[in-house]
Amino acid sequence: MKIKRRDFLKLSAATGLAAAAFKGSTLNALAETPRGAIGEKPGTWMPSTCQGCTAWCPVEFFVQDGRAVKVRGNQLSKANSGYCCPRGHLMLQQTYDPDRVLTPMKRTNPAKGRGIDPKFVPITWDEALDTIADKMMELRKAGEPEKLLYMRGRYSPTSTELCYGTMPKIFGSPNAISHSAICAEAEKMGPGYTQGFFGYRDYDMAKTKCLVVWGCDPLSSNRQVPNTINKFGDIFDRGTVIAVDPRLSASAAKANEWLPIKPGEDGALAAAIAHVLLSEGMWSKEFVGDFKAGKNLFRAGATVDEAAFAEKETHGVVKWWNLELKDKTPAWAAKVTLIPEKQIVRVARAMGKAGSACAVYMGPGVAMTPRGTYASMAVYALNGILGSIETEGGVMQSSSAPTDKFPSIDKYLDDLAKKSGKGKKIDGRGAKDMPAIMGGIDKKEKDGKVTESAKANVVTNNVANGMLKDPGAIKVCISTWTNFAFSGTGAQRWEKALSALPFFAHLVTNASEMSQFADIVLPATFAPTEKLSIITNMANLHGHMSIQQPVVKPLGQAKPEETEMMWLLAEKLKARGFANLFDYYASIEDPETKKKPANVAEFVEIAAKISSHKVWDGKDKMKGDQISGWEDFKKKGIYNTETYAYKKNWGKFKTETKKFEFYSETLKKTLGLFADKNKTTVDEVLKASGYEAQGELVFVPHYESPKRHGSQEEYPFTFIDYKSRLNREGRSQNTAWYHEFKKVDVGDESWEDVVKINPADGKKLGIKTGDMVKLTSTNASITVKAKLWEGVRPGTIAKCYGQGHWAYGRVAAKDYAKAIPRGANNNELMPDDYDRLSGATARNGGFTGVKIQKA
Incomplete structure (x- = not known):
C-alpha cells in the first residue's frame, strides 16, 4: 500500500495528538521509548498468526528490544506467499492500544444501561475468578447448571476443544454459543446442499480465466485477501473479471463487468445465467x-424428459430445469434485477467460454439475507453447470491441516451434567420456525445401531431474544472476545438482555459496548502477539497450520481465555467441591514427553502441542512440509499441506447420491428428518420459516423474492452494509490508522462515517455531500454524514460497517465517558432477522428499507 508524503504527515500529526492525549499511561511511556529503525538495532522476525479476518494469515512480527515494530506475511506461507494485507499492519496499534484493559475490574454500580457509568474498580485475578466460581457453584447447588451461558467470539481450534467444547459440557450446560452465525454461515448452504461440503471454498486463481466475484470483495475482505491481491491482476491477462454487487467495491472498480444488482435479487440473476448456459x-x-x-x-419454456439426459457427476439437472429454470429467461431477470438483458447474456457467455476455468467466488452478500439459503444454492450451482468443481482455475473445497483431538470428556460428566447438558439451547435452534440445518445430516452409531437426525447449527443473534423471552433462563454468563451489543443486528435487544442478566463476566482486550453491562471485566491477551495457540486455514490450494505465540510479553495482566483462564477457573471450582473440570485438564498429556501438566504454564503449552503434534512429531509421513520437532515448528511458525488435487472428490461427494446435486436429495432427507422430529411436514416448516417455496421446488436452487422490512412507500430506499478492508472484525476502530486511512475503501472518507447516496437520489431529496442526514428503518434511526457517489445504484444507499462505537476507547468513540458514538452503528438501523434454514443473521441483500431526511 503506497502512502503519499502528505498522508504520512497527516497520520504522524494524528497519532502525535493521540499520544499527547494518553500521556502518563504506562503504554504511552512504552510508545515513547526510542527503538531505532528496522535494521539500525538488532531484531528478530517471530512467526504468529493474524486473526483480523477469517483468512487467518500466517505472519511474522519484527521484534526489537521486546517490542513488535513491523508485520509481514510468513515468508514460508504458501497461502499468502509471504504477504499480509493492509489490516494486518493494524495489529501493532492494537497490541499497544493505550485503552486496552490491563487488569481485572468489577462493577460497583448495580444499575446497567447505555451511558450509565459502571464505576469499575480494579481487582485481582483471584478475586475475579473467586466471584465467577461462586456464581457458577450457586447454579450447581441449585441443580440448574444449564443456566450457565458461555459465548465466544474469535477463537482457535484450542478453544473449540478445551474451552467452548469442554467447560460448559462438564459443568452441565448445553448453552455454548459461537459467534459464527452472525458473520457468514448462510453461504455454506450453497456448497453444502449441492456438493455436501458445508465450508468455505478455495479458488485456483493462478489459473482462473473468468473470476466472478459475487456478493463480496476479496480484495478487501472474505477469507484470502493477500492471495487475491497477489493474483488478481494476472486474471485480466487470461480472461475476465466480473463483479456482482450493488456497490462499486474495490473488485468491481477493476472488473471488466460490473453488475450493480438490485439488492436481494441474486437468485434471479443466477437463475437467468443458468438458463443461458443450458x-x-x-x-x-x-x-x-x-x-x-x-x-x-x-x-x-419447454419441459424436458428426464430420461433423455445422461448425467455423469451430477444429479437432477433436468429436474432443476423443469422445476425452476425453463422460464427464468434473461428478459425476466432484467425486470427483477435491474441488470440489462444484454449484459446478463454477455456475462453468461463469458462464463461459458471460460468453462471449468470459471470460478464463481460467492460471499455473504448473496446469502446473509432472509431466504438466503436458496440464493446461495443458486449462485453456487453455476460452478456445477460449468464443471468448475475442483478443476484448473475452478473452485475447491478447503484444504485442511491435520490437527489432533483432545481426550474424551465422557468420564468427567457427572449425572447432573449428563441430564442438564441435554436441554434446549437458549438460541432457539431446532424450533419449527428456526431449523438451522447448516451441516446436513448427523449420523450417530450406538450399540451397532445408526441413527440419523438433522444437524442443529448455532443461531447466535437469537440468544438475545431467548434471554428476553425467558429472563430466568440464564443467570450466569461468561463471554470471551465478543461484542454482540455492537455486532449483532437489532443491537438494542442485546443491551436490554444484558441489562437484565444477573451476572456477566467479559474477557476482552478493550472495554467494548458489551463490557459496559458486565459485572466482571477481564483483560484478554491480544491473540496474534500475546497468546499461544494453533490456527488452521487454507488459501491458494494449500491448507496450513500456523502458530500463534507471544512475540512480546502480554501487557498488564492479560491472559488467554482458551487455556490459562480455563485452568485457573477450574482450580477455583475444584476448591469449591467441583473438581471434574480441573481433573480433566490435569489429565491431558504432553504428546512428546507423556507428562501431565503440573501448572498452568505447562497446560498452555501442552494444549498447543496436542493440537499440532501430527505435523511436527515425525511419526506420520506428512505429504506437505517436513517439520523436525516442536521447537522447529515454533521457529518456522507454519506447516503447509500438499497442493490440492484436482477432481479430488469427483464420484464421492458427501451427498446422498455421492454426486453434485442440482436436485438436492440431501436437503430433502435433512428437511424430512427435521419435519418428522417436529411432527409436521416439510411444506409447513418452510412456511413457518418464512420461505415461499412448497413441494418439489424446495429441493432445487430457486428464486425467492427478497423479504423486506418496511414498505417501499414509507421506506423507499434500500440499505446495504459492507466491510472495510481495515476492519479487523470490528476491533480496529480504536486505532488512529483505521480512521486516517479509511479512504482506501472505495467511496469512503478518512475520519468520517458517510452514507453513500446516488447523485440522482440526492438531487430529488435536496441533499448534497456533507449534509447530516437521518436514516430511519422499522427498527431505529441513526444520523450520519451524506456523500453523493455514483458507486451505488439509485434507490440503494450504502454504508460501511464498523463505526458508531460508543465504547471501546477514546478513538473509537467520539466521547467514551459520555457514551457518544463516533459515526453510527449499522446494526442499530438493521432489524433482527435470519435465514432460518441456516440460522444465519440477515445483514445483507437489501432487507432493510429506510427513509432519508435532513438531520
Whole structure:
C-alpha cells in the first residue's frame, strides 16, 4: 500500500495528538521509548498468526528490544506467499492500544444501561475468578447448571476443544454459543446442499480465466485477501473479471463487468445465467453429462424428459430445469434485477467460454439475507453447470491441516451434567420456525445401531431474544472476545438482555459496548502477539497450520481465555467441591514427553502441542512440509499441506447420491428428518420459516423474492452494509490508522462515517455531500454524514460497517465517558432477522428499507 508524503504527515500529526492525549499511561511511556529503525538495532522476525479476518494469515512480527515494530506475511506461507494485507499492519496499534484493559475490574454500580457509568474498580485475578466460581457453584447447588451461558467470539481450534467444547459440557450446560452465525454461515448452504461440503471454498486463481466475484470483495475482505491481491491482476491477462454487487467495491472498480444488482435479487440473476448456459449448450459435458441423442433440448419454456439426459457427476439437472429454470429467461431477470438483458447474456457467455476455468467466488452478500439459503444454492450451482468443481482455475473445497483431538470428556460428566447438558439451547435452534440445518445430516452409531437426525447449527443473534423471552433462563454468563451489543443486528435487544442478566463476566482486550453491562471485566491477551495457540486455514490450494505465540510479553495482566483462564477457573471450582473440570485438564498429556501438566504454564503449552503434534512429531509421513520437532515448528511458525488435487472428490461427494446435486436429495432427507422430529411436514416448516417455496421446488436452487422490512412507500430506499478492508472484525476502530486511512475503501472518507447516496437520489431529496442526514428503518434511526457517489445504484444507499462505537476507547468513540458514538452503528438501523434454514443473521441483500431526511 503506497502512502503519499502528505498522508504520512497527516497520520504522524494524528497519532502525535493521540499520544499527547494518553500521556502518563504506562503504554504511552512504552510508545515513547526510542527503538531505532528496522535494521539500525538488532531484531528478530517471530512467526504468529493474524486473526483480523477469517483468512487467518500466517505472519511474522519484527521484534526489537521486546517490542513488535513491523508485520509481514510468513515468508514460508504458501497461502499468502509471504504477504499480509493492509489490516494486518493494524495489529501493532492494537497490541499497544493505550485503552486496552490491563487488569481485572468489577462493577460497583448495580444499575446497567447505555451511558450509565459502571464505576469499575480494579481487582485481582483471584478475586475475579473467586466471584465467577461462586456464581457458577450457586447454579450447581441449585441443580440448574444449564443456566450457565458461555459465548465466544474469535477463537482457535484450542478453544473449540478445551474451552467452548469442554467447560460448559462438564459443568452441565448445553448453552455454548459461537459467534459464527452472525458473520457468514448462510453461504455454506450453497456448497453444502449441492456438493455436501458445508465450508468455505478455495479458488485456483493462478489459473482462473473468468473470476466472478459475487456478493463480496476479496480484495478487501472474505477469507484470502493477500492471495487475491497477489493474483488478481494476472486474471485480466487470461480472461475476465466480473463483479456482482450493488456497490462499486474495490473488485468491481477493476472488473471488466460490473453488475450493480438490485439488492436481494441474486437468485434471479443466477437463475437467468443458468438458463443461458443450458439453453445455449455451454454446460460442462465432462462433469454434467449430455443428452443421449446429442441434441440440446433445453429451450425456453419447454419441459424436458428426464430420461433423455445422461448425467455423469451430477444429479437432477433436468429436474432443476423443469422445476425452476425453463422460464427464468434473461428478459425476466432484467425486470427483477435491474441488470440489462444484454449484459446478463454477455456475462453468461463469458462464463461459458471460460468453462471449468470459471470460478464463481460467492460471499455473504448473496446469502446473509432472509431466504438466503436458496440464493446461495443458486449462485453456487453455476460452478456445477460449468464443471468448475475442483478443476484448473475452478473452485475447491478447503484444504485442511491435520490437527489432533483432545481426550474424551465422557468420564468427567457427572449425572447432573449428563441430564442438564441435554436441554434446549437458549438460541432457539431446532424450533419449527428456526431449523438451522447448516451441516446436513448427523449420523450417530450406538450399540451397532445408526441413527440419523438433522444437524442443529448455532443461531447466535437469537440468544438475545431467548434471554428476553425467558429472563430466568440464564443467570450466569461468561463471554470471551465478543461484542454482540455492537455486532449483532437489532443491537438494542442485546443491551436490554444484558441489562437484565444477573451476572456477566467479559474477557476482552478493550472495554467494548458489551463490557459496559458486565459485572466482571477481564483483560484478554491480544491473540496474534500475546497468546499461544494453533490456527488452521487454507488459501491458494494449500491448507496450513500456523502458530500463534507471544512475540512480546502480554501487557498488564492479560491472559488467554482458551487455556490459562480455563485452568485457573477450574482450580477455583475444584476448591469449591467441583473438581471434574480441573481433573480433566490435569489429565491431558504432553504428546512428546507423556507428562501431565503440573501448572498452568505447562497446560498452555501442552494444549498447543496436542493440537499440532501430527505435523511436527515425525511419526506420520506428512505429504506437505517436513517439520523436525516442536521447537522447529515454533521457529518456522507454519506447516503447509500438499497442493490440492484436482477432481479430488469427483464420484464421492458427501451427498446422498455421492454426486453434485442440482436436485438436492440431501436437503430433502435433512428437511424430512427435521419435519418428522417436529411432527409436521416439510411444506409447513418452510412456511413457518418464512420461505415461499412448497413441494418439489424446495429441493432445487430457486428464486425467492427478497423479504423486506418496511414498505417501499414509507421506506423507499434500500440499505446495504459492507466491510472495510481495515476492519479487523470490528476491533480496529480504536486505532488512529483505521480512521486516517479509511479512504482506501472505495467511496469512503478518512475520519468520517458517510452514507453513500446516488447523485440522482440526492438531487430529488435536496441533499448534497456533507449534509447530516437521518436514516430511519422499522427498527431505529441513526444520523450520519451524506456523500453523493455514483458507486451505488439509485434507490440503494450504502454504508460501511464498523463505526458508531460508543465504547471501546477514546478513538473509537467520539466521547467514551459520555457514551457518544463516533459515526453510527449499522446494526442499530438493521432489524433482527435470519435465514432460518441456516440460522444465519440477515445483514445483507437489501432487507432493510429506510427513509432519508435532513438531520
